[in-house]
Amino acid sequence: MAALLRHLTPFTNLTPRLPSFTVLSSTTPRRFSLTTMASASRKVLVPIANGMEPLEAVITIDVLRRAGADVTVASVEPQLRVDACHGVKIVADALISDCVDTVFDLVSLPGGIPGATNLRDNDTLQNIVKKQASEGRLYAAVCASPAVALGSWGLLKGLKATCYPAFMEQLSSSATTVESRVQLDGQVITSRGPGTTMEYSVALVEQLFGKEKADEVSGPLLMRTKHDDQFIVTELNKVQWTCGSVPKVLVPIADGSEEMEAVIIIDVLRRAKAEVVVASVGDKLEILASRKVKLVADMLLDEAAKLSCDLIVLPGGLGGAQAFANSETVVNLLKKQIESDRYYGAICASPALVLEPHGLLKGKKATAFPAMCEKLSDKSEIESRVVVDGKLITSRGPGTSLEFSLAIVDKFLGHDKALEIAKAMLVV
Incomplete structure (x- = not known):
């Protein structure tokens, strides 16, 4: 079988295709x-x-x-x-x-x-x-x-x-x-x-x-068109991602967050035995996601802000991304993450609405949801499904969330763990 995520190669597809289903x-x-x-x-x-x-x-x-x-x-x-x-x-x-x-x-x-x-x-x-x-x-x-x-x-x-x-x-x-x-x-x-x-x-x-x-x-x-074990990820400025015994990951959620993206990220990373904290940006644990699914966070963001995390990763969704962009706590956490030389990521609307306007993509290449890509100052990788640039990882939307999450597993825990999870989930 072809390697899953082991050989990360640049990919640009200028003609988006609708998925075919059997x-x-x-x-x-x-x-x-x-x-x-x-x-x-x-x-x-x-x-x-x-x-x-x-x-x-x-x-x-x-x-x-x-x-x-x-x-x-x-x-x-x-x-x-x-x-x-x-x-x-x-x-x-x-x-x-x-x-x-x-x-x-x-x-x-x-x-x-x-x-x-x-x-x-x-x-x-x-x-x-x-x-x-x-x-x-x-x-x-x-x-x-x-x-x-x-x-x-x-x-x-x-x-x-x-x-x-x-x-x-x-x-x-x-x-x-x-x-x-x-x-x-x-x-x-x-x-x-x-x-x-x-x-x-x-x-x-x-x-x-x-x-x-x-x-x-x-x-x-933005669903995958094939179901083999090839996940093509653009990786630039390659660095080895390191963590303690398990990766510690913070996933903020807010009213209007894309529920598919949030749940897929949480699900896949917890399958990999990462220590995932889901933090509500609002004033209560329950949030109403973009398609009205009611999710309950583990804690409020103010409490989660006291924790030290290897990775902060933002799901998308227009309302959720705007809530992140307007949250001083979220923005400060991301800035501290970069200053501390740790890892951060975002998917869908969040690269364009959160990272870009707050200067968190300076000197970085990223992708985002197609309708949001005009907001990115560097558009050279906007057609890529997942982009890793050093200690930053970004992705496009709901249908790329599994690849995005598996790429995070691969970076922290290696190819074998990513492939094990992908097979168990029937992604491949």
């Missing part, structure tokens, strides 16, 4: 879900549970809301707040009991263990999904949930389905297993894991709204 369908997709819907807005239920994969839930919610879907995030726990894997905390919009009388055009289950088991064991959710199936509406699941939840409920009989590799044997007792990244069979869509969730979510958009809307949504995501 969504395997064993039957002709039944568009009844579109023709029988009275309202233009599609109602979607995303149930969440303790121990679920946060990346799978958040990407699905984010992408569907970009398409204009009316998404309800419902907790199957007794309370709204859910403690997902990797220490990510999410607050639901409602309890699952509040959703019993609502007709949904789609129900989509994230995975994770014990998250999938907690979804399976909730009788209210089981009844909702069984009714969804019996009435001919769309239902879907990713990662462990096709096998653990849908399969155990008897909702995959006679259908082709996929899931996380470790659960394929279990799935084989309730469905015809296939190894496609996203599988459509009739009214059911299944997918493999964290690294396939963005493709899965765009496939859900296509089933709800059609291909034109799916293409419209997928373009600005």
Whole structure:
């Protein structure tokens, strides 16, 4: 296999391409879900549970809301707040009991263990999904949930389905297993894991709204066009990144932060056993992200400012980036980070709206979200998906977040660790 991130080579692609998707369908997709819907807005239920994969839930919610879907995030726990894997905390919009009388055009289950088991064991959710199936509406699941939840409920009989590799044997007792990244069979869509969730979510958009809307949504995501183990990163002024026994990383978040970017960064770095502190720039721990996902920080930024971190990394999102730029604490932390010869990074809008105006890109090459690149004084690397310039790392947007995060792992912990995580997440 080609090396992942080991040979970091300059890359400039002057002609951006829309991603191509392989969504395997064993039957002709039944568009009844579109023709029988009275309202233009599609109602979607995303149930969440303790121990679920946060990346799978958040990407699905984010992408569907970009398409204009009316998404309800419902907790199957007794309370709204859910403690997902990797220490990510999410607050639901409602309890699952509040959703019993609502007709949904789609129900989509994230995975994770014990998250999938907690979804399976909730009788209210089981009844909702069984009714969804019996009435001919769309239902879907990713990662462990096709096998653990849908399969155990008897909702995959006679259908082709996929899931996380470790659960394929279990799935084989309730469905015809296939190894496609996203599988459509009739009214059911299944997918493999964290690294396939963005493709899965765009496939859900296509089933709800059609291909034109799916293409419209997928373009600005900046998704990868291939799924091999080649991640092309532009690296300039190469230096060895060092840390203590584990990297200590500060991830500020604010109202309007891009939830996909924030959660992917946190998720990947914690998988690598980095010590990640998520700090709210506001006056409370809970923030309302750009697509209205409610995330809960570990501490307020004023408290986090007392810590010494190897890396400070800013997620994007227009509102979040503006909040960072207006925060004297954030800007001072970044300036001290540079003065202390430590590492810093930003993705999406943040390189252009935070680093550039505060002089934190002086003498550096960087990239950013395409619509923001005009604000960069040096535009020579704006087409690159990830740029490392000495102790600075920048990237473009939601669809480059996994590469960005894996590049950070590679710089601190090496190629083998980055490849291990990429394989486990099914990024490659």
